[in-house]
Amino acid sequence: MGYMNKLLSKIKTHESNIAILGLGYVGLPLLLRFSEKRFPTFGFDIDEEKIQKLNAGETYINHIDANKIKVAINNGFKATSDFKKIKNVDAILICVPTPLGVHNEPDLTFIRSTLDSIKPYLRENQLLVLESTTYPGTTEEEIAPVIKEKGYEIGDNFFVGYSPEREDPGNINFNTKTIPKVVSGLTENCLELTKALYDQIVDQTVPVSSPKVAEMTKILENIHRAVNIGLVNELKMVADKMDIDIYEVINAAATKPFGFTPYYPGPGLGGHCIPIDPFYLTWKAKEVGMNTRFIELAGEINTAMPTYVMQKVSEALNNIGKAINGSRILVLGLAYKKNVDDLRESPSLELIDNLMSIGAKVEYCDPYFQTVPSTRKHQFKLTAKPLNSDTLKLADLVLLATDHDDFDYNLIQKEAKLIIDTRGRFKNSAKVIKA
Ligand SMILES: NC(=O)c1ccc[n+]([C@@H]2O[C@H](COP(=O)([O-])OP(=O)(O)OC[C@H]3O[C@@H](n4cnc5c(N)ncnc54)[C@H](O)[C@@H]3O)[C@@H](O)[C@H]2O)c1
Numbered sequence: 001m002g003y004m005n006k007l008l009s010k011i012k013t014h015e016s017n018i019a020i021l022g023l024g025y026v027g028l029p030l031l032l033r034f035s036e037k038r039f040p041t042f043g044f045d046i047d048e049e050k051i052q053k054l055n056a057g058e059t060y061i062n063h064i065d066a067n068k069i070k071v072a073i074n075n076g077f078k079a080t081s082d083f084k085k086i087k088n089v090d091a092i093l094i095c096v097p098t099p100l101g102v103h104n105e106p107d108l109t110f111i112r113s114t115l116d117s118i119k120p121y122l123r124e125n126q127l128l129v130l131e132s133t134t135y136p137g138t139t140e141e142e143i144a145p146v147i148k149e150k151g152y153e154i155g156d157n158f159f160v161g162y163s164p165e166r167e168d169p170g171n172i173n174f175n176t177k178t179i180p181k182v183v184s185g186l187t188e189n190c191l192e193l194t195k196a197l198y199d200q201i202v203d204q205t206v207p208v209s210s211p212k213v214a215e216m217t218k219i220l221e222n223i224h225r226a227v228n229i230g231l232v233n234e235l236k237m238v239a240d241k242m243d244i245d246i247y248e249v250i251n252a253a254a255t256k257p258f259g260f261t262p263y264y265p266g267p268g269l270g271g272h273c274i275p276i277d278p279f280y281l282t283w284k285a286k287e288v289g290m291n292t293r294f295i296e297l298a299g300e301i302n303t304a305m306p307t308y309v310m311q312k313v314s315e316a317l318n319n320i321g322k323a324i325n326g327s328r329i330l331v332l333g334l335a336y337k338k339n340v341d342d343l344r345e346s347p348s349l350e351l352i353d354n355l356m357s358i359g360a361k362v363e364y365c366d367p368y369f370q371t372v373p374s375t376r377k378h379q380f381k382l383t384a385k386p387l388n389s390d391t392l393k394l395a396d397l398v399l400l401a402t403d404h405d406d407f408d409y410n411l412i413q414k415e416a417k418l419i420i421d422t423r424g425r426f427k428n429s430a431k432v433i434k435a
Contacts, residue, residue, distance in 0.1 A: 003125045003157050004189050007090060011127075011196050014039050016090035021114050023050055023079065025272070025342065026131060026165040027095035028064060033176040033201045035072035042089060043079040054079035062341035062368060063170055086121040091197055092128045095165065097272070104279045106135055108142060115146050122150055122158070127193050129161040130211075133218050133277050135284035138162075139211035144186060155187030161194030162211035164218030170340040180204040184214035222277040223295055228263040229274070230298025233305055236265040240434065247424035247434075267401050267422035267435070268305035268347030270336025275302070275345045306350045309422055312435035313355070313397060316418050322396060325359030330385070330395035332412070333402020334366040338423075341368035348401040349378040356380075365391065367406045389415045400425060 010016040016039065020031040023045045035041045045051055053060050055078065057070040069077075086092060096110040111132060122128075128147070130139055139162040144154060152158035163183045168174060181202045185191030191207060198205045208214050232250065239246040246265060254262040269275040278295040285292050310324075317327055336346035343349060348364075349372075355362050364372075365387040372380040385391045387407060392398060392415035400412075403423040412419065412426075419432045426432045 004159075004193065007125055007127060007159070007193060008196055010090055011193065011200065014200060016040075016197075017042065017088060019044055019086060019089040019092045021045075021092065021094045021118070022096035022110075022132075023047075023054065024095065024097070025061060025169055026167050027093075028054075028061060029167065029176050030093065030095065030131070030165070031077070032064070032068050032072055035075050035077050037201050038075060039200070041072065041075075041077045042085060043077065044081065044083060044086075045079065046081055048081060051079040051081055061169075083117040084121055086118045087123050090126060092118065092122075092126060093131055094129070095131045098132045098134050098276075098280070099272075100276050100279055105283050106280045108134070108138070111138070111142060115143065119146055119150065122147070122152075124152060124157045127159040127161065127190075127197065129163050129194055129197070131163055131165045133164060133222070133273065133280070134215055135219065135280040136212040136216040137284065138215060139184075139186065155185075155189045159185065159187075159190045159193045160211075161185040161190050162214045163194060163198060164214055166218075166221070169342060170337065177201065178203055180206050182206045182208055182214050182217050184208050184211045186211060216281075219277055219281045222273050223281065225263070226269065226274050226278045226302065227294050227298040228261070229265070229269065230301040232263045232265045234301050236434075237308060245424075245428060245434065264424065265422075266305065266347070267309045267351060269302045270344065270346040270348075271342065272344050275299075306347050306354060309347075309351060309399070309401075309420065309435045310354050312433055313399060313420055316420060316433050317397060320396075320418070323359075324355060326361070327396040328361045328363070328394055329355055330391060330398045330416075331355075331362060331364040332366070332387070332398060332400045332407060333404055334364060334369045334372060335402050335404070338402055338404045339406075343369065343373065343375070346402075349375065349380075351399065351401055352380060352382075353378055363391070363395070365407070366402070367404060387411070392416050 018034045018039045019042045020027045021044045023043045031041050031043050059066040096114050099107045101107045143160055147154055147158050154160055166179045181198045183194045183198055183205045185194045195205050195207050236246040250262050253260050282292045282295050314324055334343050334348045352362050363385050365385050370384050372382050397418040398416040399420045403425045420435045421432055422435050
């Protein structure tokens with residue numbers, strides 16, 4: 001039996017050993033899904049704390065139940081930072097971060113260092129699939145050369161695919177199994193194996209003709225969101241000047257049964273994907289002499305949102321004879337979106353920073369963060385306040401930045417003196433100002 005058929009049959013009988021590299025928001029749920037389907041699973045990460053927690057059956061992601069990790073351990077799952085063990089696995093799925101550099105350029109350091117760590121231990125007849133979001137061409141330009149340097153023939157005795165992740169943390173309507181998965185490979189054999197692998201764990205795979213197409217598909221999905229959010233953020237400001245409630249408008253438009261998808265404004269983009277991924281294409285497009293004007297315009301509008309919110313805070317306080325300087329401001333929600341414990345790129349942090357830098361006394365409530373974890377840009381020594389009448393009454397102004405469902409909105413409406421609502425969560429009233 002040829003290499004291809006041996007690996008294919010191991011995949012179909014769930015006997016292939018699966019390695020997930022990068023056990024974060026994407027890698028960990030993927031690993032648990034393979035384990036659920038009784039594949040032998042091995043998790044690789046460079047973060048020793050995560051490895052220790054996983055091997056102790058503990059979770060570090062709020063929406064991932066520790067019991068699922070314990071069940072996976074009982075089924076043989078192990079986490080490790082020992083990349084030598086890569087030689088024992090049949091499929092290697094890479095789910096490491098792909099952030100932006102300081103000049104908004106793609107930062108592939110994590111992908112490259114992962115490849116460096118595993119390169120000595122790669123062996124014939126493995127399938128390597130990149131899951132990280134990236135610009136079109138990455139699989140061909142970054143992964144293929146490493147495999148060729150090892151002397152392997154891609155599609156013959158080593159197989160390479162790309163399959164973008166579509167996780168939506170906190171969304172209870174979809175999970176790894178039910179979200180259709182786009183799959184691709186560098187050759188026909190690579191595609192067949194990649195598709196066969198994901199067919200074991202998801203309800204539907206969507207094969208496309210090349211990794212470039214799959215990479216661009218993922219970027220299109222995120223550009224689509226970024227641009228539409230930019231559009232409603234701009235329209236929110238126009239509507240405000242016309243004394244129109246943009247949420248009422250969007251909800252009315254959303255009753256159209258075709259040709260309209262509702263997107264909602266907010267205090268700025270957050271998370272690992274929407275503020276970042278579109279700029280991967282912007283950078284790559286320059287190589288072919290093209291500009292991505294929609295992406296840049298949406299980026300401009302979306303990054304200006306915290307400034308717009310600041311202006312609304314300033315006006316609201318001014319109307320009651322106060323300044324931001326010296327006022328007590330209670331920020332509700334640190335996470336970049338509701339009901340998650342993820343604050344990457346969260347506009348709440350920028351708002352807190354802006355408010356503090358001009359003298360506001362800032363406090364915050366967020367059931368997901370008792371303290372504010374340090375990020376590359378922000379370090380705050382704050383601890384969460386309980387959301388109760390006393391906390392609300394103490395504040396000159398309450399700024400709703402993230403509309404977690406756990407917040408008691410009736411209590412906030414009743415007790416707050418002034419509310420800046422960046423999420424359209426409150427009914428219009430004298431003390432509510434939409435921003
Ligand atoms: N979070 C999401 O909702 C989401 C959705 C779709 C796609 N993505 C994409 O998936 C990728 C991963 O994102 P994430 O949110 O899971 O990131 P994350 O930061 O939560 O997890 C990444 C993990 O990779 C580990 N890591 C870093 N370098 C490593 C190395 N050399 N070897 C092994 N592990 C290493 C980190 O320690 C971390 O645990 C990114 O490309 C992201 O754009 C994320």
